[in-house]
Amino acid sequence: MLEKLLLWLAVFLLVLVVSVSHWGIAWAMVLITASAALALGELYSQYKADKEYRRDLEAALLIGRYSMGIDHKGRRTGKIIR
Amino acid sequence: MGTEKKFYGWIPILSGELMIEQKLFQEADISDFEKMFRPEFSEVLLSDRIFDKLFKLKHRVSYEKKYLERCEECGEKVLYLSIRVSNRKGEKLVEGDAWIHRSGLTKYKVVYVCPDYPFPERILHKLVRDIFHVHVHHSSDLPLPPVKAENEEEAKKKILEEYVRKFIKYKRIASKTRLKNAVDDLSRARGEIVYAKAAYKLFYKALTDNSSLISSFKSFDESFKILLERASYRSHLATNYIAICLTTLLMAIALLELSWYFPEWFITIKTVKLHVCRHLCALPLSIFLYFIIELIRVKQK
Numbered sequence: 001m002l003e004k005l006l007l008w009l010a011v012f013l014l015v016l017v018v019s020v021s022h023w024g025i026a027w028a029m030v031l032i033t034a035s036a037a038l039a040l041g042e043l044y045s046q047y048k049a050d051k052e053y054r055r056d057l058e059a060a061l062l063i064g065r066y067s068m069g070i071d072h073k074g075r076r077t078g079k080i081i082r
Numbered sequence: 083m084g085t086e087k088k089f090y091g092w093i094p095i096l097s098g099e100l101m102i103e104q105k106l107f108q109e110a111d112i113s114d115f116e117k118m119f120r121p122e123f124s125e126v127l128l129s130d131r132i133f134d135k136l137f138k139l140k141h142r143v144s145y146e147k148k149y150l151e152r153c154e155e156c157g158e159k160v161l162y163l164s165i166r167v168s169n170r171k172g173e174k175l176v177e178g179d180a181w182i183h184r185s186g187l188t189k190y191k192v193v194y195v196c197p198d199y200p201f202p203e204r205i206l207h208k209l210v211r212d213i214f215h216v217h218v219h220h221s222s223d224l225p226l227p228p229v230k231a232e233n234e235e236e237a238k239k240k241i242l243e244e245y246v247r248k249f250i251k252y253k254r255i256a257s258k259t260r261l262k263n264a265v266d267d268l269s270r271a272r273g274e275i276v277y278a279k280a281a282y283k284l285f286y287k288a289l290t291d292n293s294s295l296i297s298s299f300k301s302f303d304e305s306f307k308i309l310l311e312r313a314s315y316r317s318h319l320a321t322n323y324i325a326i327c328l329t330t331l332l333m334a335i336a337l338l339e340l341s342w343y344f345p346e347w348f349i350t351i352k353t354v355k356l357h358v359c360r361h362l363c364a365l366p367l368s369i370f371l372y373f374i375i376e377l378i379r380v381k382q383k
Contacts, residue, residue, distance in 0.1 A: 045260045052259050059251035062244075063267055064225040069130040070176070070205055072139055072169040074196030079130040 050080045090237030091207035091228030093186035093214045094277045098284065100186055100214055107184035108159060112150055115161055118213055119145055126212075128167070128205065141175070142168045143209055151181075155234050158183055165206055176202045180210050185284045187237065190228060203228045225274065238288035242295060245278040249302040256309060261317035268310040275303045 053060040060066035060080065069077040093100065102110035103117050125140040133139075147164040160181045167176040177194040188210055195202035207228045229244060231237035252271040256264040278299050289295065 045262075049259045049263045052255065056251070056255075059255060061227065062225060062248045062251050063255060064270060065255075065263075065267070067130040068201065068204060069128050070141070070167075070199050071129040071131060071134060072141070072171075073198070074169075074173075074175045075198045076200060077129050077131050077134075 046082070050082075053080050087192060087203075087230060088232065089190040089192070089203035089207075089228040090231050090234065090241070091188050091190065091203070091211065092226065092241050092281060093182070093188060093211045094226070094280070095186045095215070096276065096280050098280070099184045100182070112148065115148060115150075119148070123209075123213055126209065128208075139170070142170070142172070144168075153181060153183065156183075163210065165209060167205060167209070175199070176205050178202060178206045180206060182210065182214075186214070187234065187241075187285075188228075189234075189237075201227070235288045238285035242278075242281060242285055242289065245274075245281060246295065246298060248274070249278070249299075249306075253302075253305065253309070256313070261313050264313045265310065265317055268306050268313060271306045272303065272310065275299055275306070 053065045057066050057078070061068060065081050067079050067081055069079075071077050100107040103114045105114055123145075124143055126143050127135065127138065128141045129135070129139060144166045145163050146166055147162065149162050150159055151162050152158070153160045160183050163180040163182065165176075165178055165180060166174060168174050174194060175196045176192070176199065178190055178192045180191075181189040183189075188207065190203045190206045192202045192206070199205075204227050226241070226244060226248065229237055229240040231240055249271060252267060256267050256271075259267070279296070282296055282299065286296075
């Protein structure tokens with residue numbers, strides 16, 4: 001929760017700085033930075049979730065979040081399933 | 083490399099007996115079984131690498147022998163399969179035997195595996211399971227891997243224990259991962275509990291003390307239900323917070339932009355230097371609203 005709040009704080013500060021210096025494009029900046037923040041937030045939370053699954057691969061396999069395959073040379077492959 | 087280890091897997095079913103082309107397993111003959119092995123099962127994508135998926139580098143799977151026989155242990159009718167997996171060059175990667183029971187319990191014996199792959203029984207089980215089972219509650223991978231056991235009784239017990247282990251893992255991970263994943267995982271967990279109960283009905287005789295297991299499945303189900311409700315509620319709330327914060331910010335800017343319609347005192351305040359601070363007004367307001375909503379939500383609960 002705190003991470004999300006900090007992320008939004010960063011967005012508002014960025015908008016503040018940009019809009020004060022370039023008032024004419026402030027509206028566009030608000031929307032662009034908010035969208036960027038949403039996208040970054042999504043990617044970050046996805047990365048954190050993947051990291052959590054990777055921490056215990058056997059558990060991730062049991063709950064269907066990790067796939068374990070075999071490639072054409074017979075080597076083991078593994079991937080987190082989103 | 084040859085191994086003689088025995089593994090047992092369960093093909094998840096709800097019906098209590100495998101259905102073979104509209105017939106019960108016991109009533110089906112070998113020609114009915116033959117119909118199950120459709121051509122698409124002879125080429126399977128076993129690698130999960132993006133490159134392999136993109137170019138559809140599928141492995142060749144051949145079910146060389148198929149016949150019905152009596153199980154050495156229980157005397158039931160079983161389907162025997164000899165499975166061989168090779169790459170596109172025809173090089174053998176995994177080879178093994180499978181004995182499929184009417185309950186979905188399947189015994190695997192690994193005959194050959196290439197040195198770099200540590201879990202050949204998982205590949206064999208995936209190939210057999212995908213013929214008889216359609217995935218609904220989870221991805222197409224291997225949520226219940228085969229267990230190593232000496233005999234069927236031990237295997238049944240281990241499979242049920244594996245389900246308990248799986249539900250503990252579900253709970254642990256759902257509490258740590260993000261809400262979106264937690265909602266997804268908990269939904270799957272609830273779906274799998276249904277299969278766990280079906281497995282229990284089939285295998286409970288193998289347990290010496292079976293009373294605690296069924297009650298633990300029920301408790302897990304209740305717990306997952308509550309967790310799912312909470313996670314769903316919270317995941318929807320996050321979107322609301324974002325929407326409210328954005329709207330508040332935009333409204334605050336708009337109000338300050340149109341400030342010449344406001345009374346004289348407001349204009350005065352504005353001229354005092356709110357030009358720089360206009361966004362600062364919106365920032366605490368948004369965060370304040372965030373906590374107000376959180377407070378209302380907690381009180382409602």
